[in-house]
Amino acid sequence: MTTTPFKPIGYYLKALDVLIDEDFARSLSAHELTRRDWQVLNSLALQGPLTGPPVSARTPCWPSSGRGRRRYGGSRPR
8 A cells, every 4th residue: 555645735725725725717817807806805894994094194114204114114304
C-alpha cells in the first residue's frame, strides 16, 4: 500500500480561491464585475452606507491638519 503525501493546507486554499475566482468571473462577466466588486456591493447591501465620522477622521495615520503631508507624498513645506 502506498500513500500519497499531503500538501500543505495553503495549497488547497489557493486552489479553492482560484476556482472561486473563475466561477465569479463566469457568473459576473455579463455585468463587468469582478469577485472583489461583488464583495464591496454585497457588504454595502448588507450593512448599508457608512454613517458616522468620515474615514479621514477615523484614520489617525493620515492627518487632516497638513502635518505629515511630505511624508505621504504631498508638497514640500516652504
